[in-house]
Amino acid sequence: MKNVSQKTGEKSSNKFVAKMKSMGKNIMPTLSKLSKAFLLPIALLPIAGVFLGVGAAISSNASDGTFLFYFGSLLNKMGDVCFGNLPVLFCISVALAYTKDSGIAALTAVVGFLVMNGMQAALLHTNSVEQSTVYVQLQDNSWHQLYSQVAGQDNKWWIDWENLNFGLQDIAKYVSASSKNIAEAGEGVAINSNLEYIDAAGSVYYSLLWINWIPNGLITSNIGVNSLNTGVFAGIFVGAIAAKCYNKFHDTQLPSAISFFSGTKLVPIITFVAVIPLSFIFMFLWPYLGMGLAAFGQASGKLPYGVDSLIYEVAERSLVPFGLHHVFYAPLWWTNAGGSIAEAFEKTVDPIVQQQFADLWAKNHDAMGLLGTADPKFDQIRNLISTNYTDLWKSMGDQTMAYKVIANSDVLNFKDLDILGLNIGRFQAGKFGFMLLGLPMAGLAMWLNVPKENRKSVMGIYFSASFTCFLTGITEPIEYTFLFLAPWLFYGVHMPLASISFLLSGLFRTHVSMTVSGGFIDYVVFGLIPFFGNKAMSATSVFAILGVAGIMAPAYFFSFYFAVKYGNVMVPGRDGNSDVKLATKADYKEAKGLNTDDTKIENNKSSSENARIEKATKIIEFLGGEANIVDIDACASRLRVTVKDGSVVDKEGIISLGGANGALIRGTNVQIVYGGEQEAIKPRMIKVLGQQRKAKKDKQV
Template sequence: MAHLSVRKDSESSLASTEHKDHKPGKVKHFFKGIMPTLSKLSKAFLLPIALLPIAGVFLGVGAAIANAADSQTALWYFGTVLNKMGDVCFGNLPILFTMSVAMAYTKDAGVAALTAVVGFLVMNGMQAALLGVGTPDQYGNPTWTLLFHKDIPNGLITSNIGVNSLNTGVFAGIFVGAIAAGVYNKFHKTQLPQAISFFSGTKLVPIITFFAVIPLSFIFMILWPWIGKGLATFGTESGKLPMGLDSFVFEIAERSLVPFGLHHVFYAPLWWTNAGGSISQTFNNANDVWSADLNAMFNGIKGTQWLTNWIGSHSEWASTYSVTLDQTGWNNLYQSISNNPSKDVQDLWAAMGDQTMMAKTLANLKVINFTDLQDLGLNLGRFQSGKFGFMLLGLPMAALAMWLTVPKQNRKQVMGIYISAAFTCFLTGITEPIEYTFLFLAPWLFYGVHMPLAAVSFLLAGMLHTHVSMTVSGGFIDYIVFGVIPYFSGAVSGSDGWLSMFGVLFVSVGMGPIYFFAFYFAVKYGKVMVPGRDTSTDGADAKLFTKDDYKAQHGQNRDGSPLESNSYTSSKSAVETARYDKAAKIIHFLGGQTNVVDVDACASRLRVTVKDSSIVNKDGIMSLGGSTGALIRGTSVQVIYGGEQEAIKPRMIEILSIQRKQAKMGVSAVSNSNTPIASTTPSLKVMLVDENMMVDCPKCGEKFQVELINDHMKQKSVTKKPTAKKIVAKKETTKPVVKKAVAKPVAKKETTKPVAKKTAAKPVDAHKESADFLKNVEAKYKKELAAKKPVKSADKNMSSAQRAKVDGSDSITEARSELQKHANQLRKVAKDRKIKVKNVNLRDMTKKELITYMQTIANTINSAK
């Protein structure tokens, strides 16, 4: 088992006092702390984002099938089912973000996710109770009242998982998830007084969260109506910037945050809140303009011509709701969308954010399409379509350029890594192997070449009014699903509608050569040593770099925290230390981490599943105190605590997690955080470690994170093989010298080999180890074993504890677990040698009976030789 090395308290306290009175140190510490927090938030977004690709496929394909089929037919039902399966994911993004944020900050704790859902329901339930119907506006649209806010627009109210409340997009979900995570981290190990101990631990978390979201709900009720209107105005006005400038600025900001892993945090509001635009706001703005200058509007695109185009694309809807070429026709259309009882159309009206609006539009092409919204001033896809330009061909051509800068003698060896990275980028839009390679080797290539070119790609896509959505990245698969299929489903209309879907291909074809020549000359004349360019090697070990490599180069973990943290401290209260120590001892008495399969708890019991219950030391667990009994049934161990189990369970899980990581690595670990964990041996002092522990490579001595050490060791084993061959070859070429000078040392080495084998004695021969242990016990307790005190037949039903007092076992100080361990080993030796021995339950034997049983087995084994 690897040992934990822990820094002394004095060192950490000294480090903290050095910066105590210096403001620059405090500022630096603040930014060091905020980066991991924001990185975790960015990581939290990946869980719902990962769901969107499959949801998007079902949404797009389903809409295409349903729109092409006659209503109420089997094919129409099939397409509608697929469409709704995808649509429901986009429609419930707030609750998905709530759960994912809670899990991201609590190491994927399911209890935290459930708690976040409870908090989200409570917050929206409060708003629903205080929400009132206001006076309809001048167009007949309903408005709402909330606290002192009057006439809240209908677009700012929506149904959140069946509850009418504020339409906050994903913002409220993020805040509720953060609160749930904070409450979980603070209270999930809390032990309440005995009278109310049932509510201890994880059961306490949702109760506290229930009350914690009350002030948050009031904050949103007071501020969000103003914030929502402000974001809606920003989304609308930013779309009026000329020539795709809004898309250009977006990509400059988004791409600059990629190295820090914060780009998800940046684009989230633009994709999923009204900061990226709003369907209802777009229609309301159009309504205002039409009413203000009716005659002017009817001579322009938003007047008669707009209605003419719309009716041509949606004749069925126009016929149903009497949409004609006049103001009355427009009013009928407006009311048919804003006040439609259909849940689908209500979701369309409430849609906000670039990606969400595109998803809802694809689900309601019978009502509106991308071209209709474009003519009303809403350019959907402005924060997405530009990625196809540099992901389909731009970066793949950059990879090709980097490969061609490699010397010809090395090109064949490194061709695979460049071609595979380029094809992956083209097919799926995953850019990490390419982007992080030049970001790692020459950051100026990323910020000076790639980022401006990516922004130009967005600028061109915005100028062409392209409307191609995506899930996460702009690869060929996403283009087929969100570009080609929607085109044939009627997502665009008009004579130039084709350009809205196929324009990204023109941008991609144009960006490809630009990327190629820019990177070829930049790498070649900038002397960037991309993989394979080093002429001193044959390129066999060349590889592209990843985000982990880039983070490690800058002294950071995956979450952005420092690899070596100065904030480490082991100053825990005596009570907390005692709890971890107790949890560690329980693991020890259960047979160690290798014997524990699962840890759980119910209302009054700690429930543990083990591999072998015969090595569980029930008496040892009971000796720790706090329990009123313990039961062992098969592989199930139940310890009755009555309430304390809720405090023991999370600490046991935490300890087991670290112990198993150490066991898996088999190397020493150095802590760099303050998450507490106890050592395996109960007598050792409780130590503090965390998941970001650093480990020493046994081959080179360098420090790496646990997650990265395996890859590093594989690389070391690969790179050492050629050098070993070269050394052997050199020795063979100098045979005369080796024979004379190294003859004696060689002989010494040969004599030391047997010694090395003896010291290695791989957990020594089990039979010999247990036999030696038995001899020592027999010699130590010769008198006790000789003084037989047989149990009377009338007392055969006594427990092992009662028999121990009668037969003298109380005087034997050896740990019961040790006796059971060696009895098991001897029994296994006999079984391996096909020697029949009496199979008994070791847990029901006294210590003296265990020794006698071991003597019997040992004698049987010896006599069988």
């Protein structure tokens, strides 16, 4: 017999296992909502990216002061401002995603974002030196204290000009040290005329609380507030706090004396206080974390060209079926984890590399017009960019840097940055290889596996999906065709080939950026236009994309042709039935022997609207009824539903209604892939649910 301690241990173990399972079930819905939140600002980026790229090409090829110059600059800035404010856009989007699109939560998130950054601004200051620690080396190589204390006055200092033979304007040459001995040892630090510590590019260092030597690149203007450059991370956390405060307090009733602040008025007040600890957490940790991310970005960039891109795509593509790939690539695209222009300059200390950069830069740009010399030095170019092009200098993240370079290609381009080891586009350009030709050829291979007598009837399905992939880079119609039929095709064939596409693109240094997907439209905007418009990249960089696509085309075709054929994958039309239309709800219910007496929702709208309402009603039924549904949401291509019990969801029934490429059930999280129709289904499901729950409540009364 088991003793009491053994029984107690087993109970504790069972409780722990049950708790872990419960946590696991909640993770997927949470991450799913987060991924959906990311899609809201991402949906804005395509048009912003087009405006930025086209505007830069027009303005850079027009004379200053002309109509075309101003028109191009207008387009450029319209696009640029969206990328410059991604943190607050993510903040708002996260708040919306977790509060069923509440406008109050969105406004509260902005308040929280301002408060968090305002606190940092109040405590942030530049690193300054004490006058008594400043020493300067004279022309005879002797060291001399720059400032001398005024006799009898503790807080007043004067400059000992008698022993100096150059002026205050040369103060950048001075060395700051705590003693003359340290200065003589060459361990001093350069300062500017304001007695602030500066780096090799002349940018000041900052201090925050007890943390000194914070690089200038980790400080930026967040919607007008000079604070830590936390990228999208801080915005995500503030948005989550705002959503939590809204969900918990938006219907709170306060005592009558302060009842004015009840309900939604209470939410921003609570959020105002709630973000204070978050602001301090970022102040304590971010300077170290930010420098760590910068180090990661630099280290990953030193891997053999293409290896970092391959590793990235293995992880990114493996998350696509779960809709979580947006969460993965966000830091690499929009924070210094994906690289930093300022860091690339600062880490370039080899004199030979510096000279190569200066020579190439002088060849690519108007050195005389920009610097007044035909033979510029590395330090001069670095100071020019860090002083006069601060947005470009402080840009970080693979996509952000690409867009900033395109917008400022007259002063810095991709060819210049290649010399510094910054392979911009390494986490983006690989998609063009399999989106332009790879997956369309996979579609052709699947179609050729359809019996000849059925090919004509299914040609439209495969052609439209392939052309959509080629033109826009939207892969889901093709990907999900084989993902839900044979997952091994996705992970065993598609993912390795996509990773090879990234490997080759990284190897050839193809710097072509993109909005969200690598279709032909993005290739024109971010490849052909920057190349022909302002020579922002080399011919090899832009046209190697087509070479990679040419390699991927036969690789995808033959891989999928034989995999589908010998793997006996029943792609649409291959089952021998010439009628490839999905079954109707009546066909499905008749085959299942289910009751077809549907509840009618009366309305005076058109028959097409009635059909949409009816479809939404049936989806609710196949999800287990209104009692089983907790939440309904949608992203770019999927209907995302949280249910109480995922085991009662009828996936085949949902797919039989038509329009869905597949469905994924993970615990209480259900994702139905539509590719566009979900935006019409979501509001109608919410409407039907409201009617059903109201009717149920009235019946109970």
